[in-house]
Amino acid sequence: MRASLIQIAVDEGESVAVRRRRAASLVRAESAADLVVLPELWTTGAFAFDEFDGAAEPLRGPTYEAMGAAAADAGVWLHAGSVPERDIDGTLYNTSLVFAPSGDLAASYRKIHRFGFDQGEAVLMGAGRDLVAVRLPETVVGVATCYDLRFPELFRGLVDAGAETLVVPAGWPERRRAHWTLLARARAVENQAFVLACGTAGTHAGVPQAGHSIVVDPWGEVLAEAGADEEVLRAEFDPAKVARTREQFPALKDRVL
Numbered sequence: 186m187r188a189s190l191i192q193i194a195v196d197e198g199e200s201v202a203v204r205r206r207r208a209a210s211l212v213r214a215e216s217a218a219d220l221v222v223l224p225e226l227w228t229t230g231a232f233a234f235d236e237f238d239g240a241a242e243p244l245r246g247p248t249y250e251a252m253g254a255a256a257a258d259a260g261v262w263l264h265a266g267s268v269p270e271r272d273i274d275g276t277l278y279n280t281s282l283v284f285a286p287s288g289d290l291a292a293s294y295r296k297i298h299r300f301g302f303d304q305g306e307a308v309l310m311g312a313g314r315d316l317v318a319v320r321l322p323e324t325v326v327g328v329a330t331c332y333d334l335r336f337p338e339l340f341r342g343l344v345d346a347g348a349e350t351l352v353v354p355a356g357w358p359e360r361r362r363a364h365w366t367l368l369a370r371a372r373a374v375e376n377q378a379f380v381l382a383c384g385t386a387g388t389h390a391g392v393p394q395a396g397h398s399i400v401v402d403p404w405g406e407v408l409a410e411a412g413a414d415e416e417v418l419r420a421e422f423d424p425a426k427v428a429r430t431r432e433q434f435p436a437l438k439d440r441v442l
């Protein structure tokens with residue numbers, strides 16, 4: 186299975202509309218991939234709290250339209266990262282969109298753990314409640330978003346829902362990059378699953394982004410890792426390695442809780 190993680194730069198000099206067009210053409214260029222991934226809140230930047238309200242869109246808004254068309258043109262599964270979604274009651278959510286190669290929406294996921302403690306996303310956005318796993322022809326993808334990476338119980342829930350590949354779009358800051366890499370590898374090892382974690386590059390709202398998108402196999406080995414700048418990280422992996430690892434080292438069977 187071939188995955189392409191588009192570690193797009195989110196810088197203040199670029200408008201949302203221009204970045205959306207650029208993201209769509211980056212997706213179209215990945216037609217050789219089976220699965221393409223974009224990061225968290227790449228239209229605004231995950232730390233651009235002042236932008237969330239103005240850039241919020243309905244689930245089937247401009248980003249949905251652009252990404253559905255790009256997925257169909259490229260003929261790929263597309264985890265289009267997340268957008269600030271405005272629900273009909275006015276509540277904002279940090280919502281991920283997953284498209285099938287037909288361009289149809291296969292799933293959406295509202296981020297469960299909002300970041301910021303008593304500020305930022307944690308007060309501006311509502312919390313999702315539902316775990317989401319999507320069946321692709323080659324693997325079952327469990328989705329989570331950025332700060333969710335710190336909550337292993339969410340990932341165990343995804344494994345219980347059948348997930349073999351964990352896809353994590355993020356807007357992770359440079360100052361906690363060591364946690365990002367450590368947590369991505371930990372989630373892979375403890376769940377014996379592939380982890381595809383796609384961050385942003387650039388600096389927005391004064392927060393330099395870590396980049397360093399990463400693909401980790403079920404044994405915790407890093408298959409590919411990006412640098413700090415905008416880049417498309419490509420990795421090829423065998424989804425059957427999940428079943429092999431779980432059979433050869435059946436730690437998941439020893440769960441008590």
Ligand SMILES: NC(=O)CCC(=O)C(=O)O
Nearest residue numbers: 231300331332356358361
């Ligand atoms: N956008 C986020 O969820 C940021 C998470 C983060 O900075 C951290 O967990 O550290």
